[in-house]
Amino acid sequence: MNRPANRPIRTLLVANRGEIAVRVMRTAKNMGLRTVAVYSQADANALHVAVADEAYPIGPAPARESYLKIDAILEAARRSGADAIHPGYGFLSENADFAEACEKAGIVFVGPPASAIRAMGSKSAAKALMETAGVPLVPGYHGADQDEALLAREAARIGYPVLIKASAGGGGKGMKVVEAAAAFTEALASAKREAKSAFGDDRVLIEKYLTRPRHIEVQVFADSHGEGVYLYERDCSIQRRHQKVVEEAPAPGMTAERRAEMGRAAVEAAKAVGYVGAGTVEFIAEGDGFYFMEMNTRLQVEHPVTEAITGQDLVEWQIRVAEGEKLPLSQGEIPLRGHAIEVRLYAEDPQKDFLPQVGRLEHLALPFAAPGARVDTGVRAGDTVSVHYDPMIAKIIAAGADRAEAIARLETALAMTEVVGLSTNRAFLKAIASHPAFAAADLDTSFIARHQADLLPPPAPVDDAVVALAALFVLKEEARQSAEAVDGADPFSPWGRAPGWRLNRDAHVDLTFADRERRIAVRAHFRPAGFVLDLPGGPMTVEGEANGEGAIRARLDGVALSARVVRSGAHLTVFVRGGEYGVEFVDPRLASQAATGTAGRxxxxxxxxxxxxxxxxxxxxxxxxxxxxxxxxxxxxxxxxxxxxxxxxxxxxxxxxxxxxxxxxxxxxx
CATH class of the missing domain: 2.40.50.100 (RNA polymerase II/Efflux pump adaptor protein, barrel-sandwich hybrid domain)
Known part of the structure; x- marks a missing residue:
């Protein structure tokens, strides 16, 4: 660090956005620091801006014109009087030029020295360094020569399948699995384009693609006094598109001997480059062997599970180490208690190959009150998930005395999670949490592909209970609207107080819902205490109330349950029994909407x-x-x-x- 020992940080600027900016600022506030946010035009009303004591605009929505603009961020630091900058993760967090620019400006960079970032920032250079240090590596090519013909020959030498990886990046970007030589050229070109776009560097490395590996990473920490420790490991094997979906600590099945062996190797790797601060050394493990993959020279997205099992605030550790203090604990003093699991709630459509989604979060309820749960988020209801940034909505972390309790708490937290406005992976995460293979800790990076039929079943028709709740919501909503429309001069008019009233006839209304291509006709017969609904499966007695927020307490044929129905235009989302179901209300008062006409296009x-x-x-x-x-x-x-x-x-x-x-x-x- 470039801050002399015992010189405290007073004002911290967070050069990031989203949940990590919110998380860092909350720890900083707890430490009595003044916090400064930066924001792009798209983030003017973002949560991290609202949390900060001060906030400065730094440019247009595209990251390359705002969050990746070193000069703009340093200018915000100068204007705010910030004496330290925390880079979060992503963006400039592993940019050696940014670390150097902070030092030249007399600002503490809350991260490792630029030399360590450079040493570990290139996957190729890092692997060469680890090879010299005797750390086992996966067979591969990590050279500087990027000639396409040479890379193709190296892939053939290593043996297919191979993995092409961006040398300067992470997060699954610029990463392609190639099964055969015929697909190599196209995959290489695509990987290079992605790497250039994401990291400004199209260099790649090639490795043997292991068929059933586990992704194990070790949290390390070092101070400027030469001390280093590891805060145990995380299993991040469950991934899609080489991006992590589920992370847990400690790694299931890890023996104390293997934990110590990997921990020592990770600390030695950090010391080899003069590391200071928080970092993660990532290994790929298969059978009895483990191999160095890379080192992330920053705080990781999944750091909350490490905090849960150790009881430590890693952001506070970062700030104290940046001030020149010694590590808060020695290796033998770091506790390891219980188990924690984190899932990443994304705006994406798992049924469409996890295609990212953009749009407005019309309704958002996160499980802050779930037992043993922690939620890190950077968005609120009404915010927009933008095309410009990562589509993660929140991280949901569940901790327990053991893995079984953590899983149970995770299932509860996911059942309490509600998102309306765009597709998410909530149901997919819930399917993982409840899967027998996950309970048995049968984990590797092919977990999702191997269990895809269970995790991504085709959409099932909604059942009568869901239709009944949707109908109850519509009926109560229309009754409320009728009551509001009653002429004040005649408040007892039956036209306003008795929806469905008929003279000398059965009091009923007909409703129509659409479940994809299926039309569902419902006849609602009015009864003194509620309704009798004629449903596809037969008549059902329905009683209950719905408040203005869609919360429902109902009895369906005498069975009491709680639910929520959220309306977005004609679409109704029903949350009940931990599930999420969607139907369209076909309102006869509205003109039919034209089909989108995208089929076959x-x-x-x-x-x-x-x-x-x-x-x-x-x-x-x-x-x-x-x-x-x-x-x-x-x-x-x-x-x-x-x-x-x-x-x-x-x-x-x-x-x-x-x-x-x-x-x-x-x-x-x-």
């Missing part, structure tokens, strides 16, 4: 930028051929030909911005 899967067009007008293409590549949230999405055909028209050019559902090209039959 080649459309953008989400808002993004056209970065490649692989075909030209008039070209004949085969089914499965790559047509257009759309980049969104620093990930590439390839639109492929659904059938053999001829390209009749291209609607966009490289560099164009497209909205979700925009028709990209016209493919005609040959």
């Amino acid at each position: 080649l459309v953008a899967p989400m808002p993004g930028t056209i970065i490649r067009i692989a075909v030209s007008e008039g070209e004949e293409v085969a089914k499965g051929a790559a047509l257009v590549v759309v980049e969104a949230m620093k990930m590439e999405h390839t639109v492929a030909a659904p059938r053999d055909g001829r390209v009749k028209a291209l609607k966009f050019a490289v560099g164009d911005l497209v909205d979700e559902g925009a028709e990209l090209l016209v493919l005609e039959d040959m």
Whole structure:
């Protein structure tokens, strides 16, 4: 660190956004520090801005024009009088130039020295360093020569399948699994484009792709006095697109001997580069062996599970070490108690290959009150998940005395989580938490692929209980609206006080709901205490009340239950018994909405930028051929030909911005 010992930090600027900015500022406030936020135009009303004591605009929405602008951040630090900057994770957190710029400006960088960032920031250089230090490595090529022919030869030498990885990055970006030589060239080009976009560096390395590995990482900490410790390990094996979905600590099945062996190796790796601060040494393990993968020279997204099992605040450790203090605890003093599991709640559609989603969070209820739970989030109801940033909504962490209790608490927390406005992976996370293989700790990086049928079942038709709750919500909502519309001069009018009233006839109304293509007709017969609903499965007696927020206490054929129904236009989302179900209310008073007309068309899967067009007008293409590549949230999405055909028209050019559902090209039959 570049701050002399015993010189305290008074004002901390957090050069980041989202949940990590909120989390760092809350610890800083608890330590009595003044906090400063920076924000892009898209984040002017973001939660991290509201939490900070001061906040400064630094540029337009794209990260490269705001959160990646070193000069703009340093100017905000100068204006605010900040004497330290915490980089969070992502963005500039592992940027050696930023660390050096802070030092030149006389500002403490709450992170490792620039030399350590450089040593470990390049995966290739880090592996060469570890090889010299005798740390076992996965067979691979980590050289500087990036000639395509050489890389192809190295892949053949290593043996397929191989993994192409961005040398300068992480988070699954610029990472491609290649099963055979025929796919190598296209995968290499795609990995390089993603790496260049995400990290400004298109260099890659190639490694043997292990078939059933576990991803184990060790939390390390070092101070400027030469001391280093490890705060045990985390298992991060459950991933999609090489990005972590579930993390837990300690790693299931880890013996005390193996824990100590990996911990010592991780500390030695940190000391080898003169490390100071928080870092994570990542290993890939298979069978009895473990191999060094990389070192993340920053705080990790999954650090809360380590905090849960050790009882330590790692951000406070970072700040104290940055002030020149010694580590708060020695290795033998660090406790290890219980078990903790973290899941990442994303705005994404698991049924569409985890395609990121963007849009407004119309309703958001997170499980802050769940037993043993912690929630880290950077958003609130009404916020927008933007195309410009990572689509993570929250981290949900559950801790217990043992793994079984942590899993049970995680299931409870996920059951209490409600999101309306865009698709999320909540049900997918809940399926993982309740899966027998997860309970048995049968974990590796292919967990999701191996259990995909269980974790991603096709949508099932909604049952009568869900339809009944939706109907009850609509009936109570319309009754409330009728009551509000009653003429004040005649408050006892039956027209306002008795919905469904008929003279000399059965009092009923007919409702229609849509469950995808299925139409559900419901006849609601009014009764003094409620309704009798004619449902697909037969009549059901329904009683209950719904408040203005959609909370319902109901009795369905005498069975009492609690639920919530959230309305967004015609769409009703029903949360009940830990599940989430959607139906459309077909309101006869509204004109029928036109179909979207996207079936059979080649459309953008989400808002993004056209970065490649692989075909030209008039070209004949085969089914499965790559047509257009759309980049969104620093990930590439390839639109492929659904059938053999001829390209009749291209609607966009490289560099164009497209909205979700925009028709990209016209493919005609040959």
